[in-house]
Amino acid sequence: MPELPEVETIRRGLSQFIVKKKLTGTEILCDKSFQGGPVAGIVNRVRRFGKALIIDLDNQKSLMIHLRMTGQLIYDGEGRERYAAGHPSDNFVAALPNKQTRVILHFDAGTLYFNDQRKFGFIKVLPTAEVEHDPFIKKLAPEPWDMSADNLYAKLQRHKHSCIKPTILDQTIICGLGNIYADESLFQARIHPERKCGTITRTEVARLLAAAKDVMEKSITSGGSTMATYVKADGEKGDYLEKFAQVFHRDGKPCLVCGTTIIKFKVAGRGTHICPHCQRPPLSEAEASACDSSDKIPQKEPTNA
DNA sequence: CTAGGATCCTGTCAGC
DNA sequence: TGCTGACAGGATCCTA
Numbered sequence: 509m510p511e512l513p514e515v516e517t518i519r520r521g522l523s524q525f526i527v528k529k530k531l532t533g534t535e536i537l538c539d540k541s542f543q544g545g546p547v548a549g550i551v552n553r554v555r556r557f558g559k560a561l562i563i564d565l566d567n568q569k570s571l572m573i574h575l576r577m578t579g580q581l582i583y584d585g586e587g588r589e590r591y592a593a594g595h596p597s598d599n600f601v602a603a604l605p606n607k608q609t610r611v612i613l614h615f616d617a618g619t620l621y622f623n624d625q626r627k628f629g630f631i632k633v634l635p636t637a638e639v640e641h642d643p644f645i646k647k648l649a650p651e652p653w654d655m656s657a658d659n660l661y662a663k664l665q666r667h668k669h670s671c672i673k674p675t676i677l678d679q680t681i682i683c684g685l686g687n688i689y690a691d692e693s694l695f696q697a698r699i700h701p702e703r704k705c706g707t708i709t710r711t712e713v714a715r716l717l718a719a720a721k722d723v724m725e726k727s728i729t730s731g732g733s734t735m736a737t738y739v740k741a742d743g744e745k746g747d748y749l750e751k752f753a754q755v756f757h758r759d760g761k762p763c764l765v766c767g768t769t770i771i772k773f774k775v776a777g778r779g780t781h782i783c784p785h786c787q788r789p790p791l792s793e794a795e796a797s798a799c800d801s802s803d804k805i806p807q808k809e810p811t812n813a
Numbered sequence: 814c815t816a817g818g819a820t821c822c823t824g825t826c827a828g829c
Numbered sequence: 830t831g832c833t834g835a836c837a838g839g840a841t842c843c844t845a
Binding site: 510511559574575576578626628629644677678679686687688689690691756778779 | 836837838839840
């Protein structure tokens with residue numbers, strides 16, 4: 509799915525097109541993709557909590573939308589405009605609804621299609637007052653901009669035996685990072701994704717937090733990333749990967765910092781990209797126990813040729 | 814409590 | 830061409 513920058517890009521785009529418009533009804537093409545009863549009303553605003561999008565109506569009802577891995581939102585204006593976010597494919601120009609359309613939201617002056625290939629995403633109707641008490645929303649950690657390095661360090665200490673990468677993908681630890689930005693942040697902070705959280709120094713945590721903010725800010729500024737899958741809410745392709753990605757999907761290519769070949773491997777089941785020179789591998793148990801200097805960053809020389 | 818793996822679902826792509 | 834297995838920008842559930 510889109511990560512935080514993509515969802516924020518979608519939020520900004522969608523706000524322009526549906527705020528003040530009237531949602532007149534819904535068509536559910538896939539029961540799994542929609543929770544709740546019939547809904548209608550004027551759109552007051554479009555909010556975002558982490559990677560979840562919230563459309564508030566003027567009658568105390570809200571729609572919560574989570575795109576997960578393959579969701580996309582396509583807004584058809586009054587004939588001319590089509591604004592899309594999510595899986596670009598041909599859905600942006602093809603006739604809708606199509607095979608992947610799960611829910612259709614009818615507005616008085618347009619139509620919003622929720623497409624989702626893998627059906628992991630969903631739209632849920634709930635009272636506006638309950639949005640912030642929703643189990644998913646409630647559990648979300650602060651976003652990097654609202655979190656101190658000390659706070660993050662303390663949280664990582666509670667998972668000291670876990671690898672750093674899957675831990676920062678946990679939205680209850682830090683909110684907003686997904687697979688791309690986790691890889692990019694770790695690269696920028698020069699931290700190997702398999703380092704145990706307990707070995708990450710305060711200095712490194714500060715660097716990681718700064719990197720997370722930096723890569724996501726840059727992506728939001730450029731309108732979100734694209735991997736042939738995600739485009740801006742106005743249908744233009746975001747170009748984060750081309751412009752800013754240092755490691756993601758660059759395996760086999762030279763590191764832009766040192767020239768070492770970027771490699772891809774799996775960490776906790778997720779595809780992971782690193783520069784093996786810039787991101788030194790973690791120490792082995794034996795090496796770690798031989799090193800008792802706590803202010804020293806435990807790293808060893810790269811082993812790649 | 815943490816840690817790791819399986820799982821939801823469909824489509825695409827590489828390799829026979 | 831057709832088949833098969835691997836994989837995919839997320840998050841939850843189950844087990845140890």
